[in-house]
Amino acid sequence: MPADLPPMGCADRWSWLQRLRHQPELVAEDWLAALEAGVLGADQDLLAVLAERLDPPAQLRMLRWWRQQAKPDPALPAQVLRHLDGASAAWLLEQLAAGPAALAAELPPAVAAALLPLLGHQRQRQAWPVLQAWLQAPIARHLRRSALEGVARGLSVWPRAQLRVVLSALAAGDLDPQLAAPAVDLLARLPGARRALVPLRHCELDPQVAERLGRRLVATPVQPLLLVVHGRAGGQLPAELVALAAELECRRGAPVRLQALSAAAPPAASELLQPGQVLGLVPLLLLPGGHVRHDLPAIVRHWSAFARVQHWPFLGAWPRWQAALAKELAGLATQDARPLLLHHPLEGPLAARYLTSLERRTGAHCVATPYSADHLAQLKLTLAAPALALALAANRLTDQLAEQVGPPLLQRPGLRQLLLAELEGLP
Structure with a gap:
């Protein structure tokens, strides 16, 4: 029974707790009631034994009791909260959902720092916006690090695209290397990590972060x-x-x-x-x-x-390539004429759907252009609107219409750099 527990400092306390740990059954209610009534203190050695026996409702009860204390022990939640439990996750989300704006007597910083990693550990997708808000807020660094630890614990469940953006911004732009360097580590744990890591090589990084990035890239397998x-x-x-x-x-x-x-x-x-x-x-x-x-x-x-x-x-078919192509065409557009995309003739419904989609994405008008000498000679004389040849490298079309369509796509710096970056980032 709780009343029989030897006090702190007593020589018998350790052996008594060992016997308690090995009891086949332990009625948690008696111990929780004693803690709530103040009969027992929330000592680390006692909690180490009790935490193993708490079911999800009991662990949530302990957290609620802890939150009501005048000076909550920051170590207690991590020791008690062992189960992935919807009710406990909802309680954590409720405590932190207001974000850093709640920091004050309503939510002491020590409480927030203790709960943020546990919120991530519960692996509930709806926790992502809350962790993101804490991570990106202009608040004390130790709180942002706690939020990043929460992100790390639930890494597999967060929205992948948003996660890459947030971690990449943190790695490239945060002034705290103890936030930026772990962000690099987390990016390296994601599938297709090179796509996120490679662009960071072109950023001005803290030396510690740059060294970490180099190690992660070396450790990331690269396919031929x-x-x-x-x-x-x-x-x-x-x-x-x-x-x-x-x-x-x-x-x-x-x-x-x-x-x-x-x-x-x-x-x-x-x-x-x-x-x-x-x-x-x-x-x-x-x-x-x-x-x-x-x-x-x-x-x-x-x-x-x-x-x-x-x-x-x-x-x-790559969306980023199409976006870059649209940007290149936008530089050719005039008030009087819609730019043309000259392409090799295609047949079939798939090709028609693709060309319609490409026109919608780029704002250009796609024009089938046979490579016959007669057709190219005629086109050379009649082409009036600004045009771009849909040719990656030099071919008969760009050779014959160089003055009208300019260089092929790979000779245009913006498109070449984008393609290099995309290919460099592949596994």
């Missing part, structure tokens, strides 16, 4: 990449594609090879792969034509004989 491109007649590779692959290989620290659809044979597997590696296959194709629908599946089957292949959608 195969970039599937159109190529020119006879498998010739335009210079801008060769330069892109070389720079990308340097940035990633892993092999990058080009496979031209016009080439007679693919690169040798020995040049690209080591045993057990996963191959990243990226189609740098801009339209869902026959190459995407027919040739690509055959290429994937070929490489699947050498490695497990992780293949990505064709480049023209």
Whole structure:
């Protein structure tokens, strides 16, 4: 019984608590009532024994009692709250939902610091906005660190896109390295971590944070990449594609090879792969034509004989690429004319839907442009509106209409840098 517990400092107390721990049954109600009545103190050694026996309702009862104390012990909640329990999670959310604005007598900082990690530990998705508010508020650093610990404990349940944005901003821009460096660690734990970590290399980071980032990138596996491109007649590779692959290989620290659809044979597997590696296959194709629908599946089957292949959608379907293309076209638009996107002719309902979507996304008018000499010569004479060739690298269209459409897309700095960044961030 609680009344039999030897007082603190008594030689028999430790052995008495050991016997209590090993009792087959323990009536928690008697002990909780004694704590609430002030008959017992919430001593650490006693709580270590009782916490093992508390069910979810009992742990919530302990938390409510703790919250009513004049000077709550900050260590008690973490010791008591062991179960993932909806009622306890709701209570924690209620205590912290008002955010940092409640910091005062209503919510002492010591209480907030004790509860924020536990709110994350309960892994309730609705806790994310609360933790985010505490993490981003201009408040004492120890409170923001407690919020970050809460984010770390529930990392797998938060909205992934929002989580990346918040952690990236924290890693790149926070003045406290003890917040920025752990944010890098958390980004490294997310699936596809390189996509979030690589852009941080171009930020001005605290030296401690930059060192942490370097270690995390080194520890993040990098796949060799195969970039599937159109190529020119006879498998010739335009210079801008060769330069892109070389720079990308340097940035990633892993092999990058080009496979031209016009080439007679693919690169040798020995040049690209080591045993057990996963191959990243990226189609740098801009339209869902026959190459995407027919040739690509055959290429994937070929490489699947050498490695497990992780293949990505064709480049023209990437939302960020489409957004960058829209930005490039916006620079061509005039009050009098809608810009044109000149593209290789396509057939079928899939192509029609894609072109309609691309027009809506970019604001341009898509114009099918056969590569025949007669058609290009006629177009060269009649083209009046500002136009852009939907060609990643130099081809017959950009060669013949250079004055009207300017350079191919990879020779435009904004598009090239975006593509490099996207490819660098792949696993």
